Amino acid sequence: MPRPWKSHFTENDVTPQGMYLSRRSLIAGAAGLGVGSIAGPALAAPQGLEPNTLEDVTNYNNYYEFGTGKTDPAENAHTLTTAPWSVKIDGLVDKPGDYALEDILKGKQIEERIYRLRCVEAWSMVIPWNGFELRALLEQVGVQSGAKYVAFETAQRPEEMPGLRYPVLDWPYREGLRLDEAMHPLTLMATGLYGQDLPNQNGAPLRLVVPWKYGFKGIKSIVRITLQEDMPFTSWNDANASEYGFYSNVNPEVRHPRWSQATERVIGAGLFGSRRDTEMFNGYGEEVASLYAGMDLQKNI
Amino acid sequence: MALTAALGQGRDHVVGRINGVLRRVPAWPLYIVGAVPPIWLFISGVTGGLGVDPVKVMEHQMGEWGLWLLIAGLAVTPLRRHVGLNLLKFRRAIGLLTFFYILGHLLVWLVLDVQILSQVWADILKRPYITVGMAAFVLMIPLAVTSNNRSIRRLGSKWRKLHKAVYAVAILGALHFVLLVKGFQLEPLIYLAAILFLLALRVRLPRRRRA
Numbered sequence: 001m002p003r004p005w006k007s008h009f010t011e012n013d014v015t016p017q018g019m020y021l022s023r024r025s026l027i028a029g030a031a032g033l034g035v036g037s038i039a040g041p042a043l044a045a046p047q048g049l050e051p052n053t054l055e056d057v058t059n060y061n062n063y064y065e066f067g068t069g070k071t072d073p074a075e076n077a078h079t080l081t082t083a084p085w086s087v088k089i090d091g092l093v094d095k096p097g098d099y100a101l102e103d104i105l106k107g108k109q110i111e112e113r114i115y116r117l118r119c120v121e122a123w124s125m126v127i128p129w130n131g132f133e134l135r136a137l138l139e140q141v142g143v144q145s146g147a148k149y150v151a152f153e154t155a156q157r158p159e160e161m162p163g164l165r166y167p168v169l170d171w172p173y174r175e176g177l178r179l180d181e182a183m184h185p186l187t188l189m190a191t192g193l194y195g196q197d198l199p200n201q202n203g204a205p206l207r208l209v210v211p212w213k214y215g216f217k218g219i220k221s222i223v224r225i226t227l228q229e230d231m232p233f234t235s236w237n238d239a240n241a242s243e244y245g246f247y248s249n250v251n252p253e254v255r256h257p258r259w260s261q262a263t264e265r266v267i268g269a270g271l272f273g274s275r276r277d278t279e280m281f282n283g284y285g286e287e288v289a290s291l292y293a294g295m296d297l298q299k300n301i
Numbered sequence: 302m303a304l305t306a307a308l309g310q311g312r313d314h315v316v317g318r319i320n321g322v323l324r325r326v327p328a329w330p331l332y333i334v335g336a337v338p339p340i341w342l343f344i345s346g347v348t349g350g351l352g353v354d355p356v357k358v359m360e361h362q363m364g365e366w367g368l369w370l371l372i373a374g375l376a377v378t379p380l381r382r383h384v385g386l387n388l389l390k391f392r393r394a395i396g397l398l399t400f401f402y403i404l405g406h407l408l409v410w411l412v413l414d415v416q417i418l419s420q421v422w423a424d425i426l427k428r429p430y431i432t433v434g435m436a437a438f439v440l441m442i443p444l445a446v447t448s449n450n451r452s453i454r455r456l457g458s459k460w461r462k463l464h465k466a467v468y469a470v471a472i473l474g475a476l477h478f479v480l481l482v483k484g485f486q487l488e489p490l491i492y493l494a495a496i497l498f499l500l501a502l503r504v505r506l507p508r509r510r511r512a
Contacts, residue, residue, distance in 0.1 A: 060353040068486055071352060121483075123354070168484035239484050258428055258481070260420055271346045271355050275416055 049114050052125040054194050056268045061201045062119065063220055064168050065154065065161035072163070073201035079160045080221065082205040091151075091226040094142025101205055104140075105191065108132035112195070113188055115211040117218075118250045118282045120243075122259040125267040129209055130192035135183040143179070143227055150182040151175075151232035152208060153224035169235045175219035176232030176246070177210065178291075186211055186287055189222075212281040212288045214248045245301030249292070250282035254301050316385045323387065331394035338366060339405050356413045363406035368478065368492055370399040371471050372499065379502040393448055396467070400445040403438055403474075430480035437473035440466050471496045 051057075063073035085101040110130050118124045138150070156172035158164045164171055181187065188209040191198055198204040203220025210217050216236050226232070236244035243257055252262045263275040281288050292300075342362055346355040374395040380386040415421050424431045444464055446452070453460050475496045478489035 056353045064484065068482070068484070070354065070357070166485075166487060168486055255427065258430065260424060260428075262420065263417065265354075265356065265414065267354055270349075271359075271413060273356075 049116060049126050051114060051128045051194075052268045056125055057127050057193060058199045058201060060125070060267055062121075062215065063163075063201055063203065065156075065163045065171075065173065066201065067163050068166075068168060076162055077200035077204075079162075080155070080157070080200045080204070081160065082200065082221075085205050085223075087206065087222055088224045089137075089141050089226075090224070091228045092144040092147035093227050094144060096141070099141075104137060104206070105132075107140075108136055110191060113209075115188075115209060116282055117209075117211070117215050118264060118278065120214040120216060120248065120256070120259065120261075122261060122263070122278075123265040123267050124276075124278075124282075128194055129188060129190045130195060131188040131190035131209065133185055134187045134189050134208070135185065137189060137225075138182060138227075146229050147227040148179050148229050149227075149232050150177050150179060151224075151226040151228055152177075152219045152222050153226075154219055155221045155223045170238055171235075172223075173219060173235045174233050175208070175217055176234050177208075177217070179227075180291055181210065184288060184291065186284060212249060212284040214244075214250055216244065217248050247292075247297070247300050249297060249301075250278060251280060251297055251301070252278040253280075254298060313385065320385070320387050323390075328391050328394045331391060331398065335370075335394070335398040335401075339363065339402065356409065360406060360409045360414055363402055363409055364478070367399055367402040367406055368474055370395055370402055371467075371474055372492070372495055374399055374467065375471055375496065375499040379499060383502065397445060397448050400441050403441060407438055430477050433473050433480060434477035437470045437477060440470050440473070444470075468500055471500070 059074045060070050061073040062070070063077065066073040066076040083101075086098045087101070087104060088098050090096045110132055112128060112130055114126060114128045116124055116126050134150075152175045154173035155161075156164065177187070188211075190203070190207050190209045191205065193199075193202060198207065200221075203218075203222075206222050207220040208218045208222065231246060234244075234246055236248075237246055250261070254261060261278055264278045266273055266276055279285070342351075342359055345351050346359050349355070351358040374392060377388045377392045377395070380388060411421060415424065425435050426432065444466060447456060447460060447463060456463065472493075475489065475493035479493055482489055
């Protein structure tokens with residue numbers, strides 16, 4: 001059992017959205033007047049994790065079921081019906097079944113977690129998620145001893161998801177984790193962000209967030225969770241195994257055929273915002289490196 | 302038959318009228334018109350009109366416009382040969398604008414996106430889509446440099462041969478787009494198909510001899 005995860009952040013670290021936005025406009029205004037000002041350290045969250053604005057987080061999404069452009073999901077995802085919602089939980093569990101979202105949320109402690117999201121396309125943003133630890137759900141349904149992996153599936157509704165018309169990936173979108181990764185206290189089932197319900201383009205009503213892995217591992221709008229012995233099929237790995245490994249841990253040292261992973265563009269930093277160096281495990285190495293002790297992460301990408 | 306002939310005549314008449322008007326239109330305003338979109342794009346980027354990730358929008362938009370211009374340039378000859386529409390005098394401007402748009406695309410990538418010189422070089426060598434895109438750009442340089450009357454006179458028949466390199470530029474440019482998107486996406490394949498179609502129209506099949 002991993003030790004319980006102690007958040008570095010508290011409620012106080014989440015800037016209320018309104019205040020955040022007004023601060024932004026204040027700064028922008030000062031800059032516009034030529035006074036010149038940047039957010040001082042007093043305003044920044046610990047470890048420099050200052051959340052992106054709600055506008056950034058909800059208008060820059062990869063959710064190919066609603067289109068491959070970054071703003072397509074924000075434009076198209078309103079068609080997705082997220083209530084009622086149920087999740088089929090099956091495979092090697094004690095209590096398989098179709099779980100209504102309300103039953104999943106019952107008794108779960110919804111926390112606020114500010115995580116950096118690092119996309120395989122070499123950009124990053126910081127998001128204040130709300131959600132519960134995946135392990136709480138897995139404990140609720142009872143994981144059987146033979147289970148080694150957790151497989152996830154996204155909703156596949158052609159009438160609500162225009163992107164499904166194109167064979168960009170082998171739909172439905174599927175992802176997976178090793179059981180110990182799934183049980184890790186950092187692994188979050190997000191139900192909201194910025195203290196409000198999860199917007200559709202961000203994977204409403206229930207999505208996975210695994211902060212030390214590239215963003216595509218964080219499967220959206222989950223309809224099925226299967227506990228199994230074999231390594232699950234994962235969509236991006238199927239599309240291009242050399243670029244999208246099963247593990248997909250953020251790793252600045254692994255040469256990626258398309259994007260250098262050594263640095264990342266910071267979303268929201270504007271036209272001249274500089275890059276930052278990408279950190280091993282996206283900066284969560286202290287918490288998760290032990291999961292991969294003895295594994296060659298150059299090979300097991 | 303009579304109807305087809307009449308339609309053909311009607312079309313020829315319209316094309317003839319258009320050619321007549323175009324004869325009186327100079328080519329130089331194209332440079333001014335062509336400068337407007339990139340300037341507008343840059344101003345929008347600075348003033349926050351390009352959304353959350355202005356760098357990527359500028360990068361993609363300049364590249365996409367470059368591809369449009371490339372396709373427009375390649376369409377000039379088939380339009381003349383198969384439709385009778387004569388846009389030849391605008392081709393130099395279209396070609397040079399293509400070069401400047403792709404130069405802009407490259408500069409956005411260099412200055413605003415990657416920013417780190419060592420990484421730029423690594424990207425060019427190691428990432429196939431960037432290698433291909435860079436090769437296309439390098440091939441465009443001699444074409445842009447020789448886009449003046451003096452070069453045409455000095456190079457003579459070699460000028461025509463040299464400027465056929467634009468066929469390779471177009472294919473590499475489209476390939477650059479195909480390689481860079483994630484998953485199986487339609488848009489870059491449409492550009493590639495359009496370019497291959499325009500190039501195929503240039504192929505002169507050997508005439509069949511009568512028995």
